[in-house]
Amino acid sequence: MxxxxxFVKREQLKEKPDPKNLGFGQHFTDYMLSYDYDKDKGWxxxxxxxxxxxxxxxxxxxxxxxxxxxEGLKAYKHGDDIVLFxxxxxxxxxxNSLERINMPKxxxxxxxxxxxxxxxxxxxxxxxxxxxxxxxxxxxxxxEGTLGVHASHNYKLLIILSxxxxxxxxxxxxxxxxxxxxxxxxAVRGGTGFAKTAGNYAASLLAQTQANKEGWDQVLWLDxxxxxxxxxxxxxxxxxxxxxxxxxxxxxxxxxxGITRKSIIELAKKLGYEVEERHVAIDELIELHDxxxxxxxxxxxxxxxxxxxxxxKYEDREITINNFETGETTQKLYDHxxxxxxxxxxxxxxxxxxxxxx
Amino acid sequence: MxxxxxFVKREQLKEKPDPKNLGFGQHFTDYMLSYDYDKDKGWxxxxxxxxxxxxxxxxxxxxxxxxxxxEGLKAYKHGDDIVLFxxxxxxxxxxNSLERINMPKxxxxxxxxxxxxxxxxxxxxxxxxxxxxxxxxxxxxxxEGTLGVHASHNYKLLIILSxxxxxxxxxxxxxxxxxxxxxxxxAVRGGTGFAKTAGNYAASLLAQTQANKEGWDQVLWLDxxxxxxxxxxxxxxxxxxxxxxxxxxxxxxxxxxGITRKSIIELAKKLGYEVEERHVAIDELIELHDxxxxxxxxxxxxxxxxxxxxxxKYEDREITINNFETGETTQKLYDHxxxxxxxxxxxxxxxxxxxxxx
Numbered sequence: 001m002x003x004x005x006x007f008v009k010r011e012q013l014k015e016k017p018d019p020k021n022l023g024f025g026q027h028f029t030d031y032m033l034s035y036d037y038d039k040d041k042g043w044x045x046x047x048x049x050x051x052x053x054x055x056x057x058x059x060x061x062x063x064x065x066x067x068x069x070x071e072g073l074k075a076y077k078h079g080d081d082i083v084l085f086x087x088x089x090x091x092x093x094x095x096n097s098l099e100r101i102n103m104p105k106x107x108x109x110x111x112x113x114x115x116x117x118x119x120x121x122x123x124x125x126x127x128x129x130x131x132x133x134x135x136x137x138x139x140x141x142x143x144e145g146t147l148g149v150h151a152s153h154n155y156k157l158l159i160i161l162s163x164x165x166x167x168x169x170x171x172x173x174x175x176x177x178x179x180x181x182x183x184x185x186x187a188v189r190g191g192t193g194f195a196k197t198a199g200n201y202a203a204s205l206l207a208q209t210q211a212n213k214e215g216w217d218q219v220l221w222l223d224x225x226x227x228x229x230x231x232x233x234x235x236x237x238x239x240x241x242x243x244x245x246x247x248x249x250x251x252x253x254x255x256x257x258g259i260t261r262k263s264i265i266e267l268a269k270k271l272g273y274e275v276e277e278r279h280v281a282i283d284e285l286i287e288l289h290d291x292x293x294x295x296x297x298x299x300x301x302x303x304x305x306x307x308x309x310x311x312x313k314y315e316d317r318e319i320t321i322n323n324f325e326t327g328e329t330t331q332k333l334y335d336h337x338x339x340x341x342x343x344x345x346x347x348x349x350x351x352x353x354x355x356x357x358x
Numbered sequence: 359m360x361x362x363x364x365f366v367k368r369e370q371l372k373e374k375p376d377p378k379n380l381g382f383g384q385h386f387t388d389y390m391l392s393y394d395y396d397k398d399k400g401w402x403x404x405x406x407x408x409x410x411x412x413x414x415x416x417x418x419x420x421x422x423x424x425x426x427x428x429e430g431l432k433a434y435k436h437g438d439d440i441v442l443f444x445x446x447x448x449x450x451x452x453x454n455s456l457e458r459i460n461m462p463k464x465x466x467x468x469x470x471x472x473x474x475x476x477x478x479x480x481x482x483x484x485x486x487x488x489x490x491x492x493x494x495x496x497x498x499x500x501x502e503g504t505l506g507v508h509a510s511h512n513y514k515l516l517i518i519l520s521x522x523x524x525x526x527x528x529x530x531x532x533x534x535x536x537x538x539x540x541x542x543x544x545a546v547r548g549g550t551g552f553a554k555t556a557g558n559y560a561a562s563l564l565a566q567t568q569a570n571k572e573g574w575d576q577v578l579w580l581d582x583x584x585x586x587x588x589x590x591x592x593x594x595x596x597x598x599x600x601x602x603x604x605x606x607x608x609x610x611x612x613x614x615x616g617i618t619r620k621s622i623i624e625l626a627k628k629l630g631y632e633v634e635e636r637h638v639a640i641d642e643l644i645e646l647h648d649x650x651x652x653x654x655x656x657x658x659x660x661x662x663x664x665x666x667x668x669x670x671k672y673e674d675r676e677i678t679i680n681n682f683e684t685g686e687t688t689q690k691l692y693d694h695x696x697x698x699x700x701x702x703x704x705x706x707x708x709x710x711x712x713x714x715x716x
Contacts, residue, residue: 025417025505032416053413058390058516059383063499066424066556067563102563137505141421147383147495147520149593151563158416162505183548188582190543192561198424199557203550205425205460205509224546225583235507 004358005117010050019127022165024303025135029125033118033159035111037104043157046110048118051160057145061152067142068198069097072302073259074133074164075119075355077126078343082119082355084136085341087112089259094138097195102151103140111138115159119355122161131166131338135303141198167304173326173334175310176299178233179216180282181207182315186231186254188224193231193254200256208234216313218299222282223254229279236299236307237261240280241329243293250277260300260337263351267336270348273329282314289319296327305341306334362716363475368408377485380523382661383493387483391476391517393469395462401515404468406476409518415503419510425500426556427455430660431617432491432522433477433713435484436701440477440713442494443699445470447617452496455553460509461498469496473517477713480519489524489696499556525662531684531692533668534657536591537574538640539565540673544589544612546582551589551612558614566592574671576657580640581612587637594657594665595619598638599687601651608635618658618695621709625694628706631687640672647677654685663699664692 010030017027032051037043062068071090076083091108098105115136119126126134138159142152184207187193192200204219211219218234230249232238237258240247246268251257265275288294297309310324321327339345343352368388375385390409395401420426429448434441449466456463473494477484484492496517500510542565545551550558562577569577576592588607590596595616598605604626609615623633646652655667668682679685697703701710 023506028417051416054416055411055413058409058412058497058518059386059495059520063420063426064428064495064497064556064559065563066426066558066560068421068424068560070422100564101560102567135505137417137422139416139422147493148381149559149563149566151567160416162417185546185548188543188546188549190541190582190585191546191549192557197557197560198422199550199555199560200424201422201507202424202426202459202555202557205423205507206458208507209460209509224548227548 005114006047007121008047008049016125017163019129019132022127022132022163024164024167025162027163029122029161029163031118031121032161033114035114035157037155037157039153043104043106046114048121054156056143059145059147060142061144061146062141064147065142065149066197066199067101067103067152068139069094069101069103069196070137070139070198071196073136074302075126075136076133076341076343077128082123082126083343084115084119084353084355086259086263086351087115087353089262090138093196093257093259094140097197098140100192100195101197103142103155106140106157116355117358118159118161120358123355125161125163127163129166133164135162135164137162173306173308173331175308175324175326176217177215177311178218178220178309178313179211179214180230180312180314181211181219181221182227183207185224186221189253191254194251194257196256204234220312228281228283230282230285231255233299235303236301239264239298239300240285240294241296241327242288244295246273246275246329247280248275248277249280258301260302260305264300264306264333264337266349268333271332271336285312286314286317286319289321295322296330297321298330305338306330363472364405365479366405366407374483375521377487377490380485380490380521382522383520385521387480387519387521389476389479390519391472393472393515395513395515397511401462401464404472406479412514414501417503417505418500419502419504420499422505423500423507424555424557425459425461425510426497427452427459427461427554428495428497428556429554431494432660433484433494434491434699434701435486440481440484441701442473442477442711442713444617444621444709445473445711447620448496451554451615451617452498455555456498458550458553459555461500461513464498464515474713475716476517476519478716481713483519483521485521487524491522493520493522495520531664531666531689533666533682533684534575535573535669536576536578536667536671537569537572538670538672539569539577539579540585541565543582544579547611549612552609552615554614562592578670586639586641588640588643589613591657593661594659597622597656597658598643598652599654599685600646602653604631604633604687605638606633606635607638616659618660618663622658622664622691622695624707626691629690629694643670644672644675644677647679653680654688655679656688663696664688
């Protein structure tokens with residue numbers, strides 16, 4: 001397993017971007033991991049190759065029929081070490097996603113080993129500023145170049161790396177404004193909502209764009225059956241602090257099982273919070289707000305980690321949460337979580353995985 | 359509009375495939391239409407180029423976030439003429455699909471003109487055997503190579519052409535066996551079901567594969583809310599003959615508005631049939647069958663045109679339709695429809711569009 005994988009060297013390394021203007025997913029490192037699948041050979045040709053354009057058939061099924069899933073995780077710089085955050089969880093989830101849209105599973109251990117070797121090669125690309133990280137994007141897509149609608153016989157897996165800035169531009173947490181979507185639906189039980197498939201994101205863009213135009217940062221999705229229960233925010237899961245208790249929608253097939261979500265639940269329990277995973281109706285939230293019991297709301301996802309919600313708009317109601325300020329619980333969970341990620345706080349659960357020097 | 363578009367010649371033409379073994383979507387012609395979009399320039403660089411691999415960024419948003427829509431239509435050989443079948447309908451629908459997933463619309467007239475010029479160049483590729491055609495596949499996908507989740511700023515449109523065999527291998531219509539899917543859901547109102555997006559197809563594959571394993575040809579989808587009303591079959595819309603009347607599920611957002619569906623409805627009315635578009639519950643169908651009133655069932659789509667259904671399985675019931683034989687109405691509609699497509703029957707509605715010789 002820890003044999004070194006094939007490494008195709010590039011002739012010239014790229015110039016690194018200005019660490020003050022990294023943004024998110026704008027810059028890519030010198031190398032990427034590449035892995036191919038075909039029906040007869042299975043997964044083969046795992047190698048590290050120069051980052052650059054790939055050739056695909058104009059009939060590639062990943063383009064035409066959307067067989068494509070991805071993951072997102074981060075690497076951080078801790079002194080001389082490069083640390084991954086719970087990478088096993090991402091490779092576990094990618095297999096669930098692959099299965100849902102009829103794609104071949106990967107060997108989680110093997111891919112994690114490949115990722116470590118890739119990140120080792122690119123350790124100089126991991127930014128070290130406050131809140132900065134190396135964003136890691138595994139993606140698997142169908143490459144068979146024929147038009148019959150069936151599970152593709154060929155796939156490509158890539159892992160690309162992007163040094164990324166702090167979500168909050170290095171400043172403190174700032175509350176976002178969320179539009180509760182009552183027209184469009186992201187997912188429904190029986191569909192692909194729990195899987196990180198390309199199509200789920202395409203389906204979400206129009207609502208997101210319309211909300212942005214009206215001054216809202218993100219949309220909060222309601223369930224597709226009753227249009228009543230809150231599910232998740234654009235790129236995050238959602239949490240509520242209700243009478244001191246942490247409440248989040250339970251996973252029942254249409255919600256993405258976020259790794260940040262899972263980690264926040266585990267962390268909050270350790271910190272002594274009561275945590276409830278259950279159905280949460282939007283009307284209940286408005287009522288709780290009116291009674292003064294909806295104390296805080298925040299989103300949780302890999303990109304922002306934790307993002308306080310300051311306003312919610314649903315139909316003709318607009319409610320302000322905690323005076324549009326970051327709440328105490330939100331801040332506390334953020335500080336602990338980022339503390340563990342950045343190595344400033346002890347990591348009793350072994351969430352941090354140090355990348356070996358090969 | 360009828361200016362000739364740029365034509366990039368290839369050095370060597372390909373060998374044409376054996377017309378007896380065309381299959382579907384396996385072979386591609388010498389050229390394809392290519393069109394690029396960027397946020398500042400809009401759609402630009404419409405040209406005919408050699409068919410072959412394209413280069414994309416490993417971060418192309420079409421791959422990661424599924425912004426991809428497509429169309430399917432056919433060209434037929436009528437003596438010396440090449441004829442397209444209702445191509446205006448496809449370009450109208452592609453704009454509805456593009457809009458739903460936040461992609462820039464195309465100029466329908468301009469694209470139709472481009473398609474005609476492409477097909478003119480490739481007229482030798484249109485097969486002339488019974489039931490054979492040149493399958494035409496327009497596809498538009500996001501090419502921006504960055505990872506922020508937003509509507510892409512760059513897109514590529516391609517039209518590729520594939521000479522394809524008869525769906526029925528040249529023989530007569532043969533009934534299919536359909537599994538009524540009660541676990542997985544294809545689409546829900548508020549989602550993307552009415553749009554021809556890549557993600558809808560990815561979402562359908564697992565159910566299709568499982569049904570195939572158990573000896574069923576296709577799945578019939580139920581609505582995502584009540585899991586009660588029939589929606590569409592894998593790659594076709596569905597029709598029922600009930601007491602001599604033609605009945606098909608009405609379009610309300612989660613069903614693809616098939617062009618064959620629309621044409622069959624128009625044709626059936628001309629032939630004197632009463633046609634009803636309404637919600638059709640699966641339980642109602644079983645009851646009608648048990649009373650002897652469900653006379654025929656068939657699917658309608660571009661690939662098969664019309665495909666009789668001989669068996670339906672729902673939960674623990676298996677019902678046989680019309681003794682597993684092609685019904686009279688099914689056959690009559692098929693003969694008329696294919697007669698118009700192939701030029702053997704008059705075309706009073708102007709569905710046939712002759713490709714000019716440029």
